[in-house]
Amino acid sequence: MPPCPAEAVPAQRSGAGWGAILTALLIALMLVAPLAALGLRLRDPNLPAGDLATVRFTLLQAAISAGLSAILAVPVARALARRRFPGRGLVISTLGAPFLLPVIVAILGLLAVFGRAGWLNGALGAVGVPPVSIYGLHGVVLAHVFFNLPLATRMLLQGWSAIPAERFRLARSLDLPPAAIFRHLELPMLREVLPGAALVIFTLCLSSFAVALTLGGGPRATTVELAIYQALRFEFDLPAAARLSLIQFALCAAAFALATRIALPAGFGAGFDRTGGPPGPPGLRRIADAALILAACAFLALPIAAVVARGAPGLMELPAPVWSAAGRSVAVALGSAALSTVTALMLALTRARVWPGLAATLPLAASPLVLGTGLFLIVQPFVRPADLALPVTMIVNALLTVPFAYRLLAPEAVRIRQDYGRLMASLDMTARARLRIVLLPRLRPALGFATGLAAALSMGDLGVIALFADRQQATLPLLVQQLMGAYRLQQAAGAALVLVTLSFALFVAFDRWGRHADA
Amino acid sequence: MRSFLLALGLSFAAHAAVADDNPVLTVLTYDSFVSDYGPGPAVKKAFEPLCSCTLRFIGAGDGAALLARIQLEGARSEASVVLGLDTSLTGAAAATGLFAPHGTIAAKDLPVPYADPLFVPYDWGWFAFVYDRTKIATPPTSFEDLATSDLKVVIEDPRSSTPGLGLVLWVKDAYGDRAGQIWADLADNIVTVTPGWTEAYNLFLAGEADMVLSYTTSPAYHLIAEKDDTKAAAPFTEGHYMQVEVAAKLKAAPQPALADRFLSFLGSDAFASIIPETNWMYPATMPAAGLPKGFDQMIRPATSLLLPADQAQALRGPAIEEWRAALSR
Numbered sequence: 001m002p003p004c005p006a007e008a009v010p011a012q013r014s015g016a017g018w019g020a021i022l023t024a025l026l027i028a029l030m031l032v033a034p035l036a037a038l039g040l041r042l043r044d045p046n047l048p049a050g051d052l053a054t055v056r057f058t059l060l061q062a063a064i065s066a067g068l069s070a071i072l073a074v075p076v077a078r079a080l081a082r083r084r085f086p087g088r089g090l091v092i093s094t095l096g097a098p099f100l101l102p103v104i105v106a107i108l109g110l111l112a113v114f115g116r117a118g119w120l121n122g123a124l125g126a127v128g129v130p131p132v133s134i135y136g137l138h139g140v141v142l143a144h145v146f147f148n149l150p151l152a153t154r155m156l157l158q159g160w161s162a163i164p165a166e167r168f169r170l171a172r173s174l175d176l177p178p179a180a181i182f183r184h185l186e187l188p189m190l191r192e193v194l195p196g197a198a199l200v201i202f203t204l205c206l207s208s209f210a211v212a213l214t215l216g217g218g219p220r221a222t223t224v225e226l227a228i229y230q231a232l233r234f235e236f237d238l239p240a241a242a243r244l245s246l247i248q249f250a251l252c253a254a255a256f257a258l259a260t261r262i263a264l265p266a267g268f269g270a271g272f273d274r275t276g277g278p279p280g281p282p283g284l285r286r287i288a289d290a291a292l293i294l295a296a297c298a299f300l301a302l303p304i305a306a307v308v309a310r311g312a313p314g315l316m317e318l319p320a321p322v323w324s325a326a327g328r329s330v331a332v333a334l335g336s337a338a339l340s341t342v343t344a345l346m347l348a349l350t351r352a353r354v355w356p357g358l359a360a361t362l363p364l365a366a367s368p369l370v371l372g373t374g375l376f377l378i379v380q381p382f383v384r385p386a387d388l389a390l391p392v393t394m395i396v397n398a399l400l401t402v403p404f405a406y407r408l409l410a411p412e413a414v415r416i417r418q419d420y421g422r423l424m425a426s427l428d429m430t431a432r433a434r435l436r437i438v439l440l441p442r443l444r445p446a447l448g449f450a451t452g453l454a455a456a457l458s459m460g461d462l463g464v465i466a467l468f469a470d471r472q473q474a475t476l477p478l479l480v481q482q483l484m485g486a487y488r489l490q491q492a493a494g495a496a497l498v499l500v501t502l503s504f505a506l507f508v509a510f511d512r513w514g515r516h517a518d519a
Numbered sequence: 520m521r522s523f524l525l526a527l528g529l530s531f532a533a534h535a536a537v538a539d540d541n542p543v544l545t546v547l548t549y550d551s552f553v554s555d556y557g558p559g560p561a562v563k564k565a566f567e568p569l570c571s572c573t574l575r576f577i578g579a580g581d582g583a584a585l586l587a588r589i590q591l592e593g594a595r596s597e598a599s600v601v602l603g604l605d606t607s608l609t610g611a612a613a614a615t616g617l618f619a620p621h622g623t624i625a626a627k628d629l630p631v632p633y634a635d636p637l638f639v640p641y642d643w644g645w646f647a648f649v650y651d652r653t654k655i656a657t658p659p660t661s662f663e664d665l666a667t668s669d670l671k672v673v674i675e676d677p678r679s680s681t682p683g684l685g686l687v688l689w690v691k692d693a694y695g696d697r698a699g700q701i702w703a704d705l706a707d708n709i710v711t712v713t714p715g716w717t718e719a720y721n722l723f724l725a726g727e728a729d730m731v732l733s734y735t736t737s738p739a740y741h742l743i744a745e746k747d748d749t750k751a752a753a754p755f756t757e758g759h760y761m762q763v764e765v766a767a768k769l770k771a772a773p774q775p776a777l778a779d780r781f782l783s784f785l786g787s788d789a790f791a792s793i794i795p796e797t798n799w800m801y802p803a804t805m806p807a808a809g810l811p812k813g814f815d816q817m818i819r820p821a822t823s824l825l826l827p828a829d830q831a832q833a834l835r836g837p838a839i840e841e842w843r844a845a846l847s848r
Contacts, residue, residue, distance in 0.1 A: 107718070108722075108725055111722065111725055111727055115725065115726070115727050116671070116726065116727050116728075117725065117726030117727060135710060135711045213676060213679075213711075213712060213713065213714055214712075214713045216711070217709075217710070217711045217712070218706075218709060218711060218846045218847070219676070219712065219847050220846070220847045226676075226679065226714075229679050229714075230678040232587055233584055233586075233587050234583055234684075236587055236590050376591055377591060380591070380595065384597065386577065478550075481717065482550055482551060482554035482556065482557075483554075483556065484721065485550065485554070485716070485717055486551055486554060486557060487720075487740045487799070488556060489724060
């Protein structure tokens, strides 16, 4: 490993450092205070046997989902990194889409393709093959890969584009075969980026609830999040819910420790800020890459096409409240995204890696229901919860999206500091000048992607708003749920399509802004 | 950022300040009651002229979330009335000690006698498996019949939804000690278990299952609102378990007198005529003009099952465990 030049730069104790510590503490407080409000007692008896089976299944499905998403993302991202073709930009943008679908909408989209009455079984039946069932552990994993493969692919693509173009040019002039390029340039990058990507997906799947239960086929597929739901809703056992939530945090922290241990900074050294991606080898490999990209696109696009097909007829009869709800959702999403990106940036720009990393990962493991219930208990003695519905939703959504933004910003920030740390120090640049001249312009692609993702994710969430809102403040996801609950499935599908389109538009707007840094 | 937050906060303050001099009666209920498609708006319009008050609904998720919400709020709640608990939850609700007796409001038109000092029924329905008549010619006539068929059903989870809990109590009430065996026999018919009614009903309409656990009145929605007569509920010989939805006054009600008026209003003809086509359930008092056309085509089970609140409460834990064990094998 080359020496790490950044370490030679004297630590910069400035406002930013204290700001980051304060931010991390605030995040910790936001996560711990609700547990305390629910009456968490650390000296409670051990887990009942049923809960152990629940924890086992939760871990199993999360580990398989994360492993598979991360491993499959490597060839897909590599193919996208080394090929240029018309529509490539569109494909990369669309990779954000599955991730942004509301859960029930995504499930219905997947079922339209893979379900009992889906297209796949229709095609199999036409050629006389018995139907395949999506229900079971494999169905849960399929859905989680559908959600997360694109996310992992985008994270890896960012890693590939961070390898300076000079390195690939050097490799070509040395006439290195693709295998050697992979070993010397791409593998170190993967070692740096892949553990973080897998960690995010693993933690996301830890708190899976509706997907795991609905596609899991029954109570065998019980996750910790369902147990939390049951404890809060039916048994009103608040300390039990807090204890289960703590288990999720502990599993997340363990995964974080593991990922931190595996990940190593790649240390390519500075380049001239030019990126071109690896060279695309000709011949059979070219066909293989094309096939890979096509297969990934089909897997992701078919369920989305089903969502659009289901929703399009409903667009004709959208009820009026859809538009005011959409306005509220966009306002909440923009507020959350700004808050989330600033928070993540504060943490990503500090020199320390471990505590900011942990503070920016734990929110992923938080149960929205526990968070919402705890905050409800905290604010209720002082104000009417309904008066705080939108601000609370905004803040909680920001908290829940910080992990994505951090994961995208932190590797870039480290790389920039390694490449430019000495230069900045020798020029004796002020913190403000560093930020304005060096850091922000180079972080722009990651900033755009992170903000877009945070905004779009905040559009879709309803874990917290459901507890706080009264009917005047329904956001779009809540309205979709109300329509479904009133049998109006057609209108619900139409409203869901509006939701998905708006989320995606927000995402693309920010993402494009980031990716067109030079334009 | 800060100014954005401030603006947002101010807009809410302004929103909250818009209120007239009328006293406000706050009713805590489930989301689908208050939505534009539920009974809420019509009930507000009918009740406000009678009480010279402002009726305000707060929606709090589904029926189970409602009980959790009222326990979270405790005596501090701004609500005077809670509307939307069902009979599988009233035992737990009574045990909180948060509810006040309602005096003597009797429900007239329930298929089983129902009297509770705390809870006033306002509508009810029978659970049933709904199917598509164009796809199933002879539907199963009992749980045992269903278990021996190769029909696929989708059901709700009793740990997260009230219909799921109703189904578990249905099997328990009909089969007693044999309930576990019935579930084991049904295991290969159950395509999947969903967190709530919405997911289950969507899956059924998407063709993922032949039947879905819903209500005998669900086909009325398709018939009346969509002019679609293909959906029907299958009558079971064991009888059908009932869901009775109830309302109650809170002990710490800020407006106790208005709360009493509202509870008596639930038995009025005005209220009863709103319910069928907004909540798609039977009103607790039959409207003078009868039920809307279309409801007469719904099946009317000969036997109605309903466990008393204390028994339902006592059986809930063991019955869910029986269900879980049988389906986890």
